[in-house]
Amino acid sequence: MSVSFPLSVLDLAPVADGQPVRESLEGTVRLARRAEELGYLRVWYAEHHNFPSIASSATAVLIAHVAAHTERIRLGAGGIMLPNHSPLVIAEQFGTLATLHPGRIDLGLGRAPGTDGGTMLALRRDHRAADTFPEDVAELQGYLSGETLIPGVHAYPGRGTEVPLYILGSSLFGAQLAAVMGLPYAFASHFAPAALRDAVALYRERFQPSAQLERPYVIAAINVLAADTETEALRQLEVRRREIARTILSPPGHRLSDDEIDRALASPQGRHVEQMFTYTALGEAEAVAARLAEFRAHADADELITVHGADTVEGRLRSLELVAETAGVAAA
Template identity: 45%
Template sequence: MANKKFENIPLGVLDLAPINKGSDAAQSFKNSVRLAQHVEELGFSRLWLAEHHNMPGIGSSATSVLIGHIAGQTERIRVGSGGVMLPNHAPLVIAEQFGTLESLYPGRIDLGLGRAPGSDQATAYALRRTLHSSGDEFPQQVEELQNYFSENPKGSVRAFPGTGLDVPLWLLGSSGFSAQLAAIKGLPFSFASHFAPDYTMQALQLYHQNFKPSAALKEPYAMVGVNVIAADTQERAEWLATSSQQQMFALMRGMPTHFQPPIDDLEAVWSPREISIFKEKLASESMIVGTPDVVREKLRNFILKTRANEVIVNSQIFHLEDRLRSYSIVGDMMD
C-alpha cells in the first residue's frame, strides 16, 4: 500500500514505546511492533522512536536497537529516530549504527538529531562521563556526522558501514536554535510542537527565512509534531488523554513514573492548577482530542496554520487497542 496523505500532507507516527504501569519493556516492544505493522497498513509514511533516559515509562532509550527491531518486523514504512540526542554520543558511533541500519534496511532509515540530553544532568553525566559535551557543540557534531556519511570523508577515520550511504539527516528542535541550523545546512527540520507549541510558528519562520539549498535539499521541508487522541466519543477521548497528562505532570514534578492508566475523577488525583492545565491542553492546537469529526477539523486547521510539509502524530494512550483505534481513525482520514 502506498503512503496515503491527509490534506495532501504525509502523516507519520512518533512512538515513545510507553512502558505501562504493571507491565515491562518486553511487552512495550511487542506493542511497538504491533503499532508499526498497523500504521504501515494504514499508509502512514514513517515511524520514529525517541531517545529518553532514566524515565521508567519510556522504553526507547537504546533507540538504534529498537529501530532495527521495528524495521525487521515491517516491510515498507520508514523507521527512524525522533531523535537521537547527538551530544550523548560520539558521532562516529552513530554513523556506524545508522550505517548498519541502512545496510540492513536500505531506503527505509531516517536519522533525526536533537541537541537536548533527553534526560536530567545526572543522567547526562552517566551517559557521557563528562558534561563538557553540550548542545553548544551540536553544529560541529552534525558536521562531523555528515562527514562520516560522505562519499569522500576528510581525515583518516572512516565509518564502516556508513561511508557513502544515503541516510537522510533531520534536525529536531523545540526552539529556534535547530531551526536556524537546519536552514543554514539545508536540511529538513522537525519541530516538537507536541510539547513546545508556543514556539512553533517562530521556529518555522526562522527555518523558512534562513533556508539555503544544499545537496540534500533544494527547498525547505518542515515536519511538525502534534498529539492526537481520537476515539468514537468525545468523553472517551478525553478520558484516554488523562494518561498522557499524568506523564507530563510527573515530569513537571521531577518524579517520572511508568505510563499510567486513565483516571475517572480528576479532582481526587490532581490539584486545581493541574486540572486547569489539562483543560487548557484540551483546547490547545498541540493536543487534538476527540471524535473523528473533531480530530479532522483540528488537524486540518493545524496543517493550514503551520503550512507543514509533513505531520508526525504522537498518540500516548495506555491501552494498546485504544491506541491502535486512534491511529485507525486518523488513517481513515487520509486519501
Template identity: 50%
Template sequence: MTPYSLLDLVPIIEGGSAGRALANAADLARHAEALGFTRYWVAEHHGMPGIASAATSVVIGHLAAATTTIRVGAGGIMLPNHAPMVIAEQFGTLDALFPGRIDLGLGRAPGSDGRVAHALRRALETDPNAFPQDVVELQSLFADDGRTGIHAVPGGGADVALWILGSSTFGAQLAAMLGLPYSFASHFAPGALDAAAAIYRRDFRPSETLAKPHFMPAFNVIAADTDAEAQLLATSQAQAFVAIRTTGTGIRLPPPVAGYRESLPPAAAAMLDQVLECTAIGSPETIARGLAAFIARTGADEVMLTSSIFDHDARKRSLRIAAEVMRTL
C-alpha cells in the same frame, strides 16, 4: 493530502514491562505501515520508567525487521550523548540491513537529567557550537568525503536521511543553514512553533539533499468513536505530563481516570493547556477540525502524529481514525 508519520515513545504502562512495550511497538509499526504512515520514529530518552526506547538504534532495527516499506528512524538521537563516529556506524549498519528506509533525526538535548547525562557521556560538552560541529562531522562520515580523516564502516556512503529536531529557534536556524528537513516538537513544547517555522523557511539554503524546506511539526492525536471516550483515554497522557512537570520524575503510563482533568488544581490544568496546545482529542469530526487548523496554521509539509494511550487496541483504533482523517484533508 499532507503526508503523515508517527512518533512512538514506546510507552511502558503500569503493570507492563519493556518487553511488552517493544512487542506492542512492532505491532503498531506494522499497523502504521498498513495505514499509509510515511515514517515511524522512536526517541532517545534515558532513565525514564515509562519509555522503552533508550537504546534507540536497537529499537529501530527491531521495528524495521517487523515491517517492509515504512521508513523507520530516530526522532531523535540526542547527539550530545554520543560520538558522531558511533552514530555513523550504528545507522550505517541499519542502512546496510534495511536499505533506503532509515531516518536519523538529531537533537541537542540530553534526553535525561544531568546525572544520567553524565553516566552516558562522562565528560559533558559545554561548547554551544559542539552540536552543529557534531552534525557536520556526522554528515562528513556518511558522505565518506575524507574531511575527518577516518572512515565509518558501515556508515561511509550510507543512504541515511538526516533531520534536525528542535523545540526552539536554534534547530530551525541550523536546519536552514545546512539545508536539512526540520521537525519541531510542538507536541510538548509549542511556544516557539510559529517563530521556528518562519525562520526555517526564510533562511533555508538548498543543499545536495534537499532543494526546498521540508517542515514537519508534531501533533498529539487521541481519537475514538466519541469525544467522551477520547477524553477519557487522554487522561493517561495528562497524568504522565503532570507527574514529570510537577515532580521531575517520569512514571509508567497509567490507566485512564474518569474526572481526572476536573480534579486538577488550576496551576496544573493551566500547565496542561499550555503543553498540549497542539492536540486534538475526540471523535473523527473533532480530530478533523483540529488537524485541519494545525496544518493551516503551520503550512506543514508533513505532520508527525503522536498518541499516548494506555490500551494498545484503543491506540491502534486512534491511529486508524487519524489516518482516515489525514487522507480526507
C-alpha cells in the same frame, strides 16, 4: 474529509504502570506494522533515558527490531540526542541500519540530553557538549556521505549510505541550523509549542539548498487522541495529563501519588503540563481530521507527525486507524 499531506507517527514505546517492558516493545512492533498497512509515511522513536515509562532509550536497537518486522515503512530516530554520543558511533549504527534496510532509515538529531542532570552525567556527557552540536552534525554528515571531515577516519558501515538527516528542535536555534545546512526541520510542537510559528518562518526564510534537499521541508508534531466517542477521547486525555505530570514532576526516588498530582497540576508547574497539550487533535474521527488540517495550515508544515497518546496499545491502534480512515494519508 481527506488531506493532501503526509502523516507519520512518533512512538515513545510507552510503558504503562505494571506493564512488562517486553509487552510494551511488542506493542511498538504492532503499531509500526499497522501504520505500514494504513499507509503512514514513517514511524520515529525518541531517545530518552531514565524514564520508566519510556522504552525507546536504545533507539537504534529498537529501530532494528521494528525494521525486521516491517517491510516498507520508513523508520528512524526522532531523535538521537547527538551530544550524548560520538558522531562516528551514530554513523556506524545508522549506517548499519541503512545497509540492512536500504531506503527506509531516517536520522533525526537533537541537542537536548533527553533526561535529567544526574543521568546526563551517567551518560558521560559533558554539560558543554551541546555547544558543539552544529560541528557534530557536520562531522556525522561527512561520515554518512563519505566526505569525512576527520582525515583517515570513516564509518564502516555507514560510509556512502547517505542516511537522510533531520534537525529536531523546539526553538529558533534548530531552525537556523537546519536552514543553513539545508536539512529538513522537525518541530517538537507536541510538547514545546511556544516557538512553532516563529521557528518555521525563520527556517523557511533562511533556507539554503543542499545536496540532500532543494526546498525547505517542515515536519510538525501534534498530539492525537482519536477514539470512537468524544467521552473516551477525553478520558484518554486526562490519563495522559496525569502520566506526563507524574513523569516530569516527580522528584528523584519518589513517585507522585494521585493527590500529589492533583496539587501539582494546580501549581505553576502544572500550567507547563497544560501548555504541552496546546496542539492536540482530540475526539471522534471527523473532529480529529479537521483539527489536523487546521494545524497543518497553522504550522505551515509539509508533513505532520502524530503522537497517539491513548493509554493502551489497542487505544493507540484504534487512533491510528481512525485518523487514516477519515483524514487519509498521503505519500510524500
